[in-house]
Amino acid sequence: MASTRHRPDGTTPDPEYDDLTERTRRFTTGYLDYNQQRRHADVGEIRMLAVAYDIAAEHTRRDTTAGAHLISDEHRLHSHLRSIVGTAGIRTNDSDLTLANRARDAHRLTTAFPAWMTALDDGTVTLRHATALLRYANKVNDDRRDDYGTKVLDYAATHTPGQTDTYAKKLAARLNAADFETAFERAYDDRAVTIQDLDDGMSILSATIPTVAAHAGYDLLSKQATQLRDDHHDDAKAHRARVREAQAAGEELSPEDAAFIDDPRTVAQLRADVFIETLLTSTPQSILESVAKGKPRVQATVSIIVPITTLLDPDAPRDIATIDGMEPISAFEARQIAGTVTCFDR
Incomplete structure (x- = not known):
């Protein structure tokens, strides 16, 4: 118009x-x-x-x-x-x-929740709103169920399904505060780290841990990854400036600038790299304070089965390297690991 x-x-x-x-x-x-x-x-x-x-x-x-x-x-x-x-x-x-x-x-x-059916009939809320309601309804005691349903419905009438989901989660926890603490204690006992192998030599390492620790860890990883990304950008910017100056003056690049390689990693990639680097190279405080203080750290053990041609000639036709003969990994990783071991089992 x-x-x-x-x-x-x-x-x-x-x-x-x-x-x-x-x-x-x-x-x-x-x-x-x-x-x-x-x-x-x-x-x-x-x-x-x-x-x-x-x-x-x-x-x-x-x-x-x-x-x-x-x-x-x-x-x-x-x-x-x-x-x-x-x-x-x-x-x-x-x-x-x-x-x-x-x-x-x-x-x-x-x-x-019959009032919700009426609201669904007249279009006040959608099925996605109702799904958010039911997702946390089992965490609310029966004597508080009506209060839970009414408050979530009032909220859902003027908010998106995503916002309603967040509200319902918080409300269920608030209405059942005492039971929530008990449930947390039970869930805390089930904390664990699990691994799920994917295709293409990748895996998902998951940790079921308290929410506070999870968010603190994720926030720290994000800050460290962002700082690294910014540092890399600053280094690349300074490198480009030196290259322009050298070209303008007709001078050769310094050995450092000639060998400079820009870091293309995103914050998400850096976050993953910082996470695994921290996990594999740092010593937990609980170890420092335990009877093991001062002793060598526990070494991770990974059994790699790799065809010898994969190690000798990266460009030659080859079979895939695997962990324990089961999960494929990249030839690059296999060669990296092979370069650090002191012996091989043929």
Whole structure:
């Protein structure tokens, strides 16, 4: 729509429309129409999945009445539910387990939070808002459930699903503060470090640790990585300036400038490099303060199986190097490690 100006008499002419204005109008109308259709479909699906749960629950009650006690009621309910929703899942390419979990959510939403169904019906909130509500609902005691549902609904009506998720998480923790501390103690006992091997010689090293420590560690890594990135940028800028000066004066570059290589790493890459470098080269404070103080650090042991041709000629056709004969690693890493060992097992 073209801009308009007031006439000399103070009146404003009608706005001028062009093809882009019309396309924008059609987009807005179409998007809102499809959004409404999707909302109605989401609500209908919730109600249908809740019906599936009710059918499975009735099957379970009848089995119990008939004296079938070989498995628990919960296992029997789960079995019936997967069987019922699996019939529909075959037609929609959804797994029976996924649909069963969604049916449980639908049952809880329709029975424990009926006001949310009304809000879904009239479009006040979306299914994604409801998903945020349910994600933390099991952390709230039954006597505070109504308060939780009402407050999250009031918030969701004027906020995005992402903001609602954050609010619901905090509210659930606040309403169950005492239980949260107990849950934290239980979760703290399960702290661990795990590894997941990926393709292309990469792996994910994960640590389940207290949130405060995790955020403090991530913040430190980010600051260190950013500082390194800035230092590298400053070095590169100074190097370019010296190169220009040498070229202007017709002089040769110094050995340092001639060998200078710019560091292209991003902050994310530097963060990962600083993390593993710190992990492999630093000594934990708990070790410094333990009876092991002053003794050699524990050395990491990695068994590499690598064809000899990979070490001798990087350009020759070769087989892949592996860790313990299982997980592939790059030839570059294999040669680096081979260059530091004192002996080989053939």
